[in-house]
Amino acid sequence: MSNYSRRDFLAHSAAAGMLAWQADRLLAAGDAAAARPADMAIARWKGPEPKDATDPQLAGIATKLTQQAIDALGGMRRFVKRGDVVWVKPNIGWDRKPEQAGDSNPQVVAALVAMCLEAGAKTVKVGDYTVHAAVKTYETSGIAPAVKTPGGKMVFLDKQRFKETAINGERIKTLLLYPEIIECDLVINAAIVKHHVLSNATLCMKNYMGVMDNRAPFHQDFAACLCDLTRFMKPRLCVLDAVRILKDHGPVGGRMEDVAVKTTVAAGVDIVALDALGLELMGKEPGETRKAASIIKYAEESGLGKANYRGLALKELAVT
Amino acid sequence: MKGWRGTLSGVVARRTVQAAALLLFFGLVLAARRHGDAGPSAWWQGFFLLDPLVLLLTWLAGHAVPAVLWLSLATVALTVLLGRVFCGWFCPLGTIHAIAGRFLDFCWPRRKQPEHWSRWQLAKYYLLFAVLLSAACGVHAGAVLDPLVLLYRTTVAVLLPGVQWALEDGSNVLGLSEPARQLLRERVTEVEHQAFLGSGLILALFVALLALNRWRPRFWCRYLCPLGALLGAAALRPFLRRVARESCNQCELCGLNCQGAAAVTPGGEWLAAECLGCLNCTAACHRGSLGFRLAWPWQAAPACGSGTGLDRSRRRFLSGLRGLAGAAAGGLAGMFLLRATPQSRGSTGSENLVRPPGALAEREFLQRCTACGLCMRICPTGCLQPTLGEAGLEGLWTPRVVPRIGRCEYGCTLCGHACPTGAIAALTIEEKHAVKIGIALIDRSRCIPYAYARDCGTCVEACPFPEKAIRLVDVEVQFHDGRRQRTKVVSQPMVDPDRCTGCGGCVKECTFKDEPAIRVVSANETRTPSVKPFLDMQPKPAGKPPQPAASPPGENPYVG
Numbered sequence: 001m002s003n004y005s006r007r008d009f010l011a012h013s014a015a016a017g018m019l020a021w022q023a024d025r026l027l028a029a030g031d032a033a034a035a036r037p038a039d040m041a042i043a044r045w046k047g048p049e050p051k052d053a054t055d056p057q058l059a060g061i062a063t064k065l066t067q068q069a070i071d072a073l074g075g076m077r078r079f080v081k082r083g084d085v086v087w088v089k090p091n092i093g094w095d096r097k098p099e100q101a102g103d104s105n106p107q108v109v110a111a112l113v114a115m116c117l118e119a120g121a122k123t124v125k126v127g128d129y130t131v132h133a134a135v136k137t138y139e140t141s142g143i144a145p146a147v148k149t150p151g152g153k154m155v156f157l158d159k160q161r162f163k164e165t166a167i168n169g170e171r172i173k174t175l176l177l178y179p180e181i182i183e184c185d186l187v188i189n190a191a192i193v194k195h196h197v198l199s200n201a202t203l204c205m206k207n208y209m210g211v212m213d214n215r216a217p218f219h220q221d222f223a224a225c226l227c228d229l230t231r232f233m234k235p236r237l238c239v240l241d242a243v244r245i246l247k248d249h250g251p252v253g254g255r256m257e258d259v260a261v262k263t264t265v266a267a268g269v270d271i272v273a274l275d276a277l278g279l280e281l282m283g284k285e286p287g288e289t290r291k292a293a294s295i296i297k298y299a300e301e302s303g304l305g306k307a308n309y310r311g312l313a314l315k316e317l318a319v320t
Numbered sequence: 321m322k323g324w325r326g327t328l329s330g331v332v333a334r335r336t337v338q339a340a341a342l343l344l345f346f347g348l349v350l351a352a353r354r355h356g357d358a359g360p361s362a363w364w365q366g367f368f369l370l371d372p373l374v375l376l377l378t379w380l381a382g383h384a385v386p387a388v389l390w391l392s393l394a395t396v397a398l399t400v401l402l403g404r405v406f407c408g409w410f411c412p413l414g415t416i417h418a419i420a421g422r423f424l425d426f427c428w429p430r431r432k433q434p435e436h437w438s439r440w441q442l443a444k445y446y447l448l449f450a451v452l453l454s455a456a457c458g459v460h461a462g463a464v465l466d467p468l469v470l471l472y473r474t475t476v477a478v479l480l481p482g483v484q485w486a487l488e489d490g491s492n493v494l495g496l497s498e499p500a501r502q503l504l505r506e507r508v509t510e511v512e513h514q515a516f517l518g519s520g521l522i523l524a525l526f527v528a529l530l531a532l533n534r535w536r537p538r539f540w541c542r543y544l545c546p547l548g549a550l551l552g553a554a555a556l557r558p559f560l561r562r563v564a565r566e567s568c569n570q571c572e573l574c575g576l577n578c579q580g581a582a583a584v585t586p587g588g589e590w591l592a593a594e595c596l597g598c599l600n601c602t603a604a605c606h607r608g609s610l611g612f613r614l615a616w617p618w619q620a621a622p623a624c625g626s627g628t629g630l631d632r633s634r635r636r637f638l639s640g641l642r643g644l645a646g647a648a649a650g651g652l653a654g655m656f657l658l659r660a661t662p663q664s665r666g667s668t669g670s671e672n673l674v675r676p677p678g679a680l681a682e683r684e685f686l687q688r689c690t691a692c693g694l695c696m697r698i699c700p701t702g703c704l705q706p707t708l709g710e711a712g713l714e715g716l717w718t719p720r721v722v723p724r725i726g727r728c729e730y731g732c733t734l735c736g737h738a739c740p741t742g743a744i745a746a747l748t749i750e751e752k753h754a755v756k757i758g759i760a761l762i763d764r765s766r767c768i769p770y771a772y773a774r775d776c777g778t779c780v781e782a783c784p785f786p787e788k789a790i791r792l793v794d795v796e797v798q799f800h801d802g803r804r805q806r807t808k809v810v811s812q813p814m815v816d817p818d819r820c821t822g823c824g825g826c827v828k829e830c831t832f833k834d835e836p837a838i839r840v841v842s843a844n845e846t847r848t849p850s851v852k853p854f855l856d857m858q859p860k861p862a863g864k865p866p867q868p869a870a871s872p873p874g875e876n877p878y879v880g
Contacts, residue, residue, distance in 0.1 A: 136510070158497070158501060160492075220774045
């Protein structure tokens with residue numbers, strides 16, 4: 001052993017180090033497919049059918065679906081780091097009760113808040129730039145009461161504080177955005193699947209319109225404007241609430257005849273894929289959703305995601 | 321007999337009550353807002369239920385008053401017993417005048433003069449007479465001068481928005497904007513940046529009235545206040561009256577401190593109708609010569625010392641009658657002149673005069689509305705604004721809907737439930753959805769799909785009816801893209817007059833933020849069938865044809 005030189009020692013040590021360094025990679029290669037986190041998860045309720053849209057069981061169902069959908073993506077820790085400030089952005093535009101499906105499901109929002117806090121988020125803020133009077137809308141939507149329990153913070157947006165921000169999009173160069181939202185470490189888009197009189201459907205991409213003021217000009221070219229806004233918002237986690245959906249007379253809604261119970265929650269990192277799923281869930285003839293379909297097509301062509309969500313790493317869960 | 325000493329405690333008690341009443345008044349203003357889903361509260365009307373002038377004017381002009389207003393007879397009973405203590409102890413505007421007078425004297429000191437009764441103090445009685453006379457002829461406009469109405473309106477339209485502005489913008493500077501906004505949201509109003517059109521005039525009147533305290537303490541209460549005059553008439557011979565002992569040496573300390581100038585001459589007759597019961601005189605008297613004692617109305621009030629009493633000669637009486645004749649002439653002339661407007665003659669409706677849902681027909685509405693501003697306070701979107709000229713001078717500061725500022729909220733009926741005089745009927749939500757306050761009107765020279773051949777539809781999106789009262793119609797239009805003429809399909813909005821109620825949600829959200837491309841005009845309002853331009857084209861319900869409704873004229877068309 002006397003001729004085990006320093007050179008040999010260094011060479012062997014380096015080799016051993018290399019091996020050790022590569023080992024877990026080599027071992028992991030075996031079950032790469034299983035460990036690769038899903039891009040999208042669809043949680044469907046397969047337990048006892050709820051009676052109708054007013055069934056109180058829907059609250060518990062919504063919570064379960066949301067938790068399992070996020071868990072299937074690899075858990076909230078995949079998106080939230082310790083100490084993060086998170087904004088959950090539901091659709092809370094209209095003074096409507098949860099069963100009227102005018103706003104995002106309160107339990108979906110509350111479950112997201114709870115999971116963010118569990119994952120170590122410092123603060124979880126919830127808010128939207130409401131169309132109807134905010135104080136009443138936050139309460140009526142059920143979101144303010146629901147978010148209180150896990151410890152989320154409802155934030156009222158102040159018209160004075162929107163700031164002109166350069167987004168340098170294709171159609172939109174600057175937008176009046178709400179700094180408190182875009183400065184968060186993570187914005188979780190939690191949109192409900194709803195009919196919309198102008199765009200046929202309002203889904204995740206359109207949900208981003210709650211972070212801006214002076215929204216009306218978007219109506220002149222929804223597709224390009226929504227893509228510009230989405231590109232700027234850099235979606236990392238989107239949740240599609242289809243516990244109840246509004247099939248017609250949206251976005252205001254208000255008629256119980258238009259509400260359908262779908263007991264589905266989807267979550268994913270590809271906003272276009274989620275919107276495509278949302279449009280499918282609306283269950284309408286292609287002719288009736290031409291505008292929404294064209295927005296999704298435009299977004300796919302702009303490279304924001306894939307409309308064919310089945311081609312993604314997809315997990316479909318049957319929740320009971 | 322011992323002198324009446326130690327009455328300073330009376331002044332302390334009075335000031336305590338005054339402060340409490342003032343705080344209660346402002347507290348009730350603050351309490352008048354939407355509390356979640358909780359229904360309307362009788363507390364909102366607070367002080368108006370104690371105001372016999374509002375009762376009397378509304379009863380004379382409108383021939384009907386909500387039953388709760390009869391509570392104000394308690395104030396009259398109190399006055400018959402104790403004199404004008406309402407003015408001296410409770411009236412929040414009186415308290416503000418007292419504070420303003422002292423503050424002005426502090427800032428710009430002046431030599432105090434003994435205050436004695438002046439014939440000018442009769443002015444308020446003449447004013448009251450004129451106001452009552454015109455009310456009896458159906459003009460309710462005098463109610464804008466009721467002190468509680470005046471203070472309520474000023475608080476709602478000027479003082480609170482001023483405080484709100486200071487808190488909102490001041491807190492931004494101090495970096496406390498969120499706590500300040502939370503305070504405003506939870507305690508003051510849910511309307512952000514609330515402000516009222518034409519509030520400057522309301523402020524100017526208020527400031528002018530406060531400034532007059534520099535000339536005479538409590539100028540408003542002594543010379544102008546019609547409620548004070550009404551209570552003064554009830555307090556000609558109250559049970560509680562001031563008496564002076566013979567020890568009085570007419571030193572005039574009482575006169576120096578009297579708020580109402582109730583003594584005719586130094587040491588002369590004390591006029592119960594002018595005394596505010598403030599107890600300043602008894603506290604000021606060094607000799608303990610003054611005190612209050614109970615007496616029957618038929619017992620004469622003892623004058624103190626050798627001072628003279630009121631000149632009650634026939635000559636004076638006749639001159640008083642002449643004054644009343646002048647007031648009558650003024651009241652009647654004022655009424656005719658107020659009414660001589662195109663709006664009042666019914667020859668035109670003001671297109672900008674959209675009344676809140678449930679407002680009675682314009683004439684009956686004006687015969688009840690005091691322009692107190694409670695509806696403007698309670699409105700959760702801030703859409704109710706004081707009129708300036710839209711309803712004529714007779715309707716000055718009465719509420720109108722300005723949808724550019726706020727929509728009339730689909731699920732809200734608060735204004736009707738808050739109105740103290742029933743000028744706005746208390747509707748159920750179903751009734752409200754059936755009441756049209758106007759109709760949306762599209763300005764095709766501005767509306768984007770019509771004038772600029774681009775899609776928009778913001779108005780359709782904002783329309784609160786699930787089935788929409790504005791609908792999009794796809795139309796093939798010609799436009800020029802800079803190189804050549806092209807054809808494209810644009811969705812143009814169209815209003816359904818059967819369904820549109822004129823709530824103004826579309827106006828509020830219209831893409832044009834300066835002058836909207838869609839407006840609400842009063843044309844189709846339910847309360848004025850005579851101007852209704854549209855036939856009801858809704859499909860006939862199956863079954864029997866509807867029976868003609870038999871409702872006697874003058875009955876509230878919204879209820880029952």
